[in-house]
Amino acid sequence: MSVTVTTARERMELAKTASREIGLLSDERKRDVLRSLADSILARTDRIVVENAEDLSRGRANGLSDGLQDRLRLDAPRVAALASAVRDVAELPDPVGRVLDERVIGGGVRLTKVSVPFGVVGSIYEARPNVTVDIAALALRSGNAVVLRGGTAAERTNAALVGAMRDALRAEDVDPEAIQTLDDLGRDGARDLMQARGLVDVLVPRGSAQLIETVVTQSQVPVIETGAGVVHIVIDASAREDWAREIIVNAKVQRPSVCNAVETILVHRDAADRLVPVIVADLQEQGVTVHGDAGVAARATDVVPATDADWAQEYLSLDVAMRIVDDIDDAIAHIRTFSTQHTEAIITEDERNAERFLAEVDAAVVVVNASTRFTDGGEFGFGAEVGISTQKLHARGPMGLPELTSVKWLARGAGHVRA
Known part of the structure; x- marks a missing residue:
């Protein structure tokens, strides 16, 4: 049962707890969860479009640029495309548990390097409701929980999308706290997310050059920079x-x-x-x-x-x-x-x-x-993308499932000691 919370920290703590369950889901269970997410989004199309129209109306009144209005806009075909992208992600190979390296050391200790989820992925973005779905789907498929701060411009749209996805998790008997939104907390929510070192494992900003620069310079959480596109x-x-x-x-x-x-x-x-x-x-x-x-x-x-x-x-x-x-x-x-x-x-x-x-x-x-x-995660065959990284550490270019994993070394011995 979902717990009603009021602070960003409480929500992120719930996401951290939920991430342990998500990280242990089998490949097939994660596929089933994402298929359910896609169905739930499609079933809520009318409501999502209505809420989006309200966001667009408010955005026009507040002088939102034509470019951001285009990014914000969702109609029935775009909602269907979001659901289709989720299904595409479901069919991608599981990025978790891949054996990346194997060797024997110390006279018999077997080392295996495997891919593992980050844990909790955070994202700060603006007027991009597709990001709400794309990052949630990619996070879940890679065994992560997700904390989203999508901005006030798309607040009602994002709330409808997050509600549909959390309901799908409940229907699959998976902790719905694995998907969190901080939109209703405004800038305080964004600030708390940037300071949530220990609760959030990695933060991905998407948006204007100013937004990305703010996150890169102010965040205490490790950031994967998605830069502007000149x-x-x-x-x-x-x-x-x-x-x-x-x-x-x-x-x-x-x-x-x-x-x-x-x-x-x-x-x-x-x-x-x-x-x-x-x-x-x-x-x-x-x-x-x-x-x-x-x-x-x-x-x-x-x-x-x-x-x-x-x-x-x-x-x-x-x-x-x-x-x-x-x-x-x-x-x-x-x-x-x-x-x-x-x-x-x-x-x-x-x-x-x-x-x-x-x-x-x-x-x-x-x-x-x-x-x-x-240059797009969907075009590159990733199903969707977390963003397009312009940095050189960890990830570069369109980011898909593998970029939402880290590594773990597993050492198996039989009474071995170091000489």
């Missing part, structure tokens, strides 16, 4: 026109409010006359405002003059910066200066430039001749 696409001199036009439009327009959307386009000077006019026209036809340097403005109409701030801007909107570069060296130098090490891409038919770009550009994902929109 994403570049380089159009090399040899780039095919059809590839360049299709990739650029897809990377910018398909969903401009997400972190893998392109924000800056760098065009090789030798391709500028050929490709800048048509690419700018394609983007403008889709409602994109192009912020260009003088070279871009000289080759296309209705270009907004780019400022220095544009090169570091994560627009998350129908805006893009465009600059002419002298060569591949100039492009890589620009990326090194402004990249957030999320996703970087090049369009080229020069194999040597492609391999050089792959080798020299430092980012979580480096792409040749494809849209940056592929």
Whole structure:
């Protein structure tokens, strides 16, 4: 039976206790639990959409940006997609108990290194109800409890989603305290979560650069940093026109409010006359405002003059910066200066430039001749994602089930002592 609690610490203590049960669930039991979660979310579609409409209405009244409104919005097809992602996660291999290393030491002591759950995974995010479901599903599948702080913008939506998932746990006779939300506690809940060292084992922030910076600098809990996406696409001199036009439009327009959307386009000077006019026209036809340097403005109409701030801007909107570069060296130098090490891409038919770009550009994902929109846990086959890590320790790139596990060394002896 669920216990009514009022403080963040009490909720996190309940999650810690529940994590011990979750960590011992068998592979098949975890699959059954996630299937039940998906069914419960689908069954609550109407209520979830109604609560989401209230959040959207309040967000518009409070000046929530178009990009965040898009992230916040849930309709019936998006709810169905959330449930489908949960089912996909259920069918993934169990990341717990994998044998990672084996050896014998000390004349007969058998060592085995195995993957184990973290215990309690926390997440702080904003206006992203899909994260509520994705992280809960991934946490449970990897044997973890989860504590969520999804922000006031999506509070009613998140409450409906968490309620549906906790009811599914009850129906499966699993402790519902394994899924906790701190949304109703406001900023105090976020602060308490960041200070919950010993109760929460790892914290994953998702959201604006400001939110992520706040969590990274203020948290006492170990953090996996999911950085902002100042994403570049380089159009090399040899780039095919059809590839360049299709990739650029897809990377910018398909969903401009997400972190893998392109924000800056760098065009090789030798391709500028050929490709800048048509690419700018394609983007403008889709409602994109192009912020260009003088070279871009000289080759296309209705270009907004780019400022220095544009090169570091994560627009998350129908805006893009465009600059002419002298060569591949100039492009890589620009990326090194402004990249957030999320996703970087090049369009080229020069194999040597492609391999050089792959080798020299430092980012979580480096792409040749494809849209940056592929940087996604679902597209990578993870079912869903915890986030896209831009750091280098523990996890980098789209994070799935294995990134929510740690390791344990098991030593089995027979009266052995160290000489």
